[in-house]
Amino acid sequence: MTDFDNRLMDIAPREPAVTRFRPLSWLVVPLLAIWFQVFVHRFVGYVSYLELPLLVTIYFSMMRRQPIIGSVFGACVGLAQDSLSDHYVGMFGIVKTMVGFIAASLSLRFDVDSPLLRLTVTYALFVFHQMGYWAVAKFLVGQSVDLQLPQMAIQGFLNALIAIPFYLVLDRLKEEAR
Amino acid sequence: MESFLARFRHITVLLLLLMAQLLLLAYQVKTNQEVRLIRIWAVTAVTPLARAVESVSVYWNNVFTTLVRQREVLSENERLKGEVSKLRIENQYLQGELATADRAKVLLAFAQTIPSKTKAARIIGSGTGSNARVVYVDRGSADGIARNMAVVTSKGIVGKVASAYPTASLVTLVTQQGFVAGVVSQVSRVQAILRGTGSDLCTLDYVRNPFALQDKEWLYTSGEDRVFPKGFPVGQVRVTKKSNTEFEFKVQPVALDHLEEVLIVVEGIHGAIPDPAPAPSQEVVILPPPPPAPASAEAPAAGAEGFGSTDADRLREKYRKLGEAQGHTYGGSPGRPPDFNKAVPSAQPKPASAAPGKPEEGKPPAAPKEPAPVKP
Amino acid sequence: MRQPDPPYHQDSAYSMPPIPRDEGALPSIKIVVFQYVMAAAFIFLVSGYWTLQIQNEQIYNEKAVRNEIRALPIPAPRGKILDRDGRVIVGNLASYRLLLSRDNLREDHIIPIATGLNLDPKEFAERLRRYRSLPSYQPMFIKDELTTAEFTFVEANRDNDALPELELISSQRRVYPQDGVGAHLLGYVSEINDAELNTPEWARHNPGDEIGKAGIERYYNDALTGVDGERQVRVDNRGNARAELGIKEAVPGKDLMLTVDLDLQIVAELSMEGRNGAVVALDPRTGEVLALVSRPSYDPNHFVGRIDPSEWNKLLTDPDKPLFNRALQAQLAPGSTFKPIMALAALETGVIDENFTVTCTGGATWYGRPFKCHKRGGHGTVNLYKAIAQSCDVFFYAVGNKLGIDNIAKYAEMAGFGHKTGIDLPQEKEGVVPSTQWKMRLFREKWFAGETISVAIGQGALTVTPLQLAYAIGGIATGGVWMKPHLVKESAALAPARKANLNIDHVNQVIQGMWGVVNDYGTATAARLPGLDLCGKTGTAQLASNELLKQRKDLKDNAWFVGFAPKQAPEIVVAVLYEGGLHGNLAAPIARDVIKAYFDKKARRNPRAPEQPASVASMAPLPKVGAAQRP
Structure with missing residues (x-):
């Protein structure tokens, strides 16, 4: 154990709140989310604002409470999403890596089961995600993408709203906490 | 070092991940090469599932319609026996089947009316980006699909194949930003370039003769982009006059609503811009194209309109007319020499210029045309 | 390796349970392994960076920059x-x-x-x-x-x-x-080709550049070309x-x-339509080229960018040679248009005076060889005026014989023949003025006096270009001042006028003869412009040493006309070559139209000027000057 961990333990001396999931759910849930993103949109057009892969990333990172795992998980989801898109591989990957990391880091300090916190974090991370993607597209790849802030704010809110019941559904996948 | 890394291991992992992806990105951007393998895996892995779900969804769709209709049938024919209703249900179900078959039939019929060789494909997904206008279709390089092939339906053009994977292909839609197709209008035969904007509407660029293009005129592919064969409908143009010389042209592509099945043009053969209605489609409520102009003879030949002329050309025309008016053959006809100061006879003879020796008022030297009017 | 547990309670003052360090031992091994992996990864990355950015910096950097920045x-x-x-x-x-x-x-x-x-x-x-x-x-x-x-x-x-x-x-x-229109004058631009790229003239150009390849476009290429x-x-x-x-x-x-007047150029172009030949109009006072036409022509628009090879082949194989600029490259016998120069030479050298006459019976024999006059029945008694006006060949045979070839050559060269005029157009030809020296130099042969007789009427070895003819006659018409022909005003400042000390009486006698050509039952009454003292001289030249047209069997005589106006203080001189025109009086109306266009335009510009009634509806009666021969 390092000093850093010690300090963390001092700050948040809760029960080891690491939530465990069935191994399969780590694979199936994000895949379903991505698949939904790619293949369900065309059936139901109005869900296009939904960023399920992002919500999944936030949820798993938050519940797992380990920044490393959060980052890796985010990267995997992002890269998978990238490879099904028509842009460069890595654009979503980079952003979702950061999202995973931040979500996991935040969860070390806050009670991740509170709906209000989930709402706030999801909203903030959604905005971060969109801005991040925009920044990557604009500065790293050199594409000209419009940053539509009001639209982003509304979409973030809708995503955050959807996230609450969605997370509750995902909560069922939890294994019993140690 | 050890403790340092241990202490900041979270952040280190994050940075490593980011760095790795940055390198991946940098590789793609700099070499301009796709990491095609990754994509092929991903697409190939996901398509079977999508195909399965697609067929299931079609099935359920049918069942659902059937159920809805069944209730109607029951309420209408409540005195009918269960046996009969069961038959009805069966009947209805078969009809639902037929409906899907019909759609395919229309496409098939359409495919037979056009000269190009096509392959039917079903749309199985859309792109992941929020503003990307791309779709996946269930035919890939294994079916002979290659990049840059045109994608159409009986209603009109849809897009073109951006990349072909073994089992599926990514199709860029007409509305995707940067998409370009050559179009020609049906009545005035004005040539232009259709450009996707990333929104539902496309714009027209490089309109050869903006004054001739009429509002609500139908646009067809001109075949000049070498992607779309000539003669596929594109959409109706909406002309907005911004000023006397400036126009804005918007086009709503007709074929993008309710995309289900499409045709991929494997071997394009140019057709004609149809004079009557395009191939009939049973889904269309509005009859698309108006009857064409009686004569399309005024269709400007390519290049002719782009020909510039100089002052020399105008002056030559003037002198030629002048000679003709005076019955003078230049360099010939000994006898009466021509009078170069007579006004070019344009309309009615002007009294002022009839007087011999009366030249026109000093006109600016660069005036290209002989100004006739004399101040009162 | 597991370390033994530290002694319990040894240095602790409290009975608090210690931090269970043994539990942290396994993770610490993981961490160590992880750290080494990371270090290795880091070294790998650094080495990769090194290869990319430092070792092969030049290659990669340049390439990367170029890919991004274009x-x-x-x-x-x-x-x-x-x-x-x-x-x-x-x-x-x-x-x-x-x-x-x-x-x-x-x-x-x-x-x-x-x-x-x-x-x-x-x-x-x-x-x-x-x-x-x-x-x-x-x-x-x-x-x-x-x-x-x-x-x-x-x-x-x-x-x-x-x-x-x-x-x-x-x-x-x-x-x-x-x-x-104006193709030979203007030239054309086209993509530079391999051969040109290897010449010093175009060395600073790159493949794909468009350069002027002929005419003004070539001569003034540097001025016309901007900097990309x-x-x-x-x-x-x-x-x-x-x-x-x-x-x-x-x-x-x-x-x-340019000094070119588009009105005149157009009229000249229209006048030459359907004919082969050339028209050159100069302002003899300044040397400004007012019009320069060569026909048949080509469309320079076809050359822009790259000319279609089949088009190019068509131009090259056309027997009419449309690419050939006849105005300054056609070296042809001037025929009778040379006679004013002969007359001037004879007067200046004193071999004849104004009272000198010859009896023309339709031909004469010189050095044992018969020479014919173009008028079979003969002109009768002919003086200088009549000889010029009616273009009597016999008169000029006699004059030529008196002068001798070297005197003829001297005055021909004085008039500008045999040398390039120095016009600001590429590929001008100089023509030939034969002389004893010339023949010796070229053929190592003595000059025979009989050859002089042909040269005296503008035949034989003598060749001129239409530009030279306009230049020569323009100089004589202005009393012996030859201004260098030019198309761009600024270029004239460099060239001083060439002057000759001519007796003005002699010049006036020649001019009077040329006036008679047009206005006094001469050979070019077709060119008469009522109210305007137009002077001129026709010429009909048998095709002798024209290699260009040699392959053509249906050779017809070339028609020439050179004219200027007004008689006093000429403002415009026009030389016309009408290939296969048979007789000079068929070339005259072409010059007439150009000169008419000039004075009509002048009248348009200065409406008050009374001396030149621009257009007269009916023909004025012919003035009775000189000996009227016909009833």
Whole structure:
């Protein structure tokens, strides 16, 4: 154990709140989310604002409470999403890596089961995600993408709203906490 | 070092991940090469599932319609026996089947009316980006699909194949930003370039003769982009006059609503811009194209309109007319020499210029045309 | 390795349970392993960085920068060519130029690009090979002036991943008057070819550059050519410009104002329509070229960019030689138009005076060889005036015999024959003025006196160009001052006038004869302009030593006419060559129309000027000057 961990333990001396999931759910849930993103949109057009892969990333990172795992998980989801898109591989990957990391880091300090916190974090991370993607597209790849802030704010809110019941559904996948 | 890394291991992992992806990105951007393998895996892995779900969804769709209709049938024919209703249900179900078959039939019929060789494909997904206008279709390089092939339906053009994977292909839609197709209008035969904007509407660029293009005129592919064969409908143009010389042209592509099945043009053969209605489609409520102009003879030949002329050309025309008016053959006809100061006879003879020796008022030297009017 | 547990309670003052360090031992091993993996990864990355950025920095850096930043040329518009009144003769038209960025060119794209643009793939690959010597960031010029179809093809295939090598930039296309008006005068621009690239004249040009290849376009190429600018843009992977990084504006070429009067040029062009030959109109007071026409002509618009090989072949194999600038390259016997110079030479050298007469019986025998006059029945008694007006050959045989070839040559050269006039156009020819020396030099033979007789009437070895003829007669008409012909005003300042000390009486006698040609039952009454003292001289020349037209069997005599007006203080001199025109009086109306256009325009400009009634409806009666021969 390092000093850093010690300090963390001092700050948040809760029960080891690491939530465990069935191994399969780590694979199936994000895949379903991505698949939904790619293949369900065309059936139901109005869900296009939904960023399920992002919500999944936030949820798993938050519940797992380990920044490393959060980052890796985010990267995997992002890269998978990238490879099904028509842009460069890595654009979503980079952003979702950061999202995973931040979500996991935040969860070390806050009670991740509170709906209000989930709402706030999801909203903030959604905005971060969109801005991040925009920044990557604009500065790293050199594409000209419009940053539509009001639209982003509304979409973030809708995503955050959807996230609450969605997370509750995902909560069922939890294994019993140690 | 050890403790340092241990202490900041979270952040280190994050940075490593980011760095790795940055390198991946940098590789793609700099070499301009796709990491095609990754994509092929991903697409190939996901398509079977999508195909399965697609067929299931079609099935359920049918069942659902059937159920809805069944209730109607029951309420209408409540005195009918269960046996009969069961038959009805069966009947209805078969009809639902037929409906899907019909759609395919229309496409098939359409495919037979056009000269190009096509392959039917079903749309199985859309792109992941929020503003990307791309779709996946269930035919890939294994079916002979290659990049840059045109994608159409009986209603009109849809897009073109951006990349072909073994089992599926990514199709860029007409509305995707940067998409370009050559179009020609049906009545005035004005040539232009259709450009996707990333929104539902496309714009027209490089309109050869903006004054001739009429509002609500139908646009067809001109075949000049070498992607779309000539003669596929594109959409109706909406002309907005911004000023006397400036126009804005918007086009709503007709074929993008309710995309289900499409045709991929494997071997394009140019057709004609149809004079009557395009191939009939049973889904269309509005009859698309108006009857064409009686004569399309005024269709400007390519290049002719782009020909510039100089002052020399105008002056030559003037002198030629002048000679003709005076019955003078230049360099010939000994006898009466021509009078170069007579006004070019344009309309009615002007009294002022009839007087011999009366030249026109000093006109600016660069005036290209002989100004006739004399101040009162 | 597990460390033994530290002694319990040993140095702890409290009974608090210690931090269970043994539990942390396993993770610490993991961490150590992880750290080494990371260190290795880091070293790998650093080494990768090293290879990319330091070892092969030049290669990678340059390439990366180039992929991101693309330099697009901004073609400088070529200067316009204007007539003396500022009217545009040669202009520019906004168009697109297609470039091929060779940085990211894929070999398998060559065929699609070539077929899409209707180019021969072989030839296209060949052009690419030519560009290999240039740095790869320099794009290759493919085409100017795209057709709608080509333009659509480029636009549709350039933006997606299909053919990102294609690059469209806006440029200016040269526009020449149609139907070959002024083509020989103006010349044309075309893409520089391999042979030209290897000459010192064009050494500073690059493949794909458009250069003036003939006429004014060539002579004043440097002035007309601007300096291309450059636009540096950052492009994305699809080749679309995303941001502009820097711009170097193009410096447009200078507009060139010619001395040519478009009105006269057009009238001359119209007059020569359907005829082969040339018209040169000069202002003898200044040497300004007012019109310069050579027919048949070609359309310079076809040359812009690249001329179609079949078109080029057609021009080259045309028996009428449309590319040949007859105005300054056709070296032909001047025929009787040479007689005014003969007359002047005879008067100046004193071999005849105004009372000298010859009896013309339709021919004479010189040195044992019969020489005919063009008038079979003969002219009877002929003095100088009548000899010029009616173009009596027998008179000039006698004069030529008296003068001798070297005197003839001296005055012919004084008039400007046998030398280039120095006009500001490329490839002028000098013609031939035969002399004893000339023959000795060229043929190592003595001059025979009999040969002089032919030269005396503008035949024999004597050849001139239409430009020289206008120049020569213009100089005599102004009393012995020859101004260098030029097309651009500024160029005249460099050349001083050539003057000859001529007896003004002698000059006036010659001019009077030329007046009679047009106005006194001479050979060119067809050229008469009522109210205007037009002087001139016809010429009919048998084709002798014209290698250009040798292959043609249906050779007809060339018709010449040279005329000037007004008689006193001439303002315009026009020389006309009408190939196969049979007789000089058929060339005269061409000059008449040009001169009429000049004075009509002058009247239009100065409406108050009373001395030149611009247009008279009915013919004025012929003035009775000199001996009227016919009833």
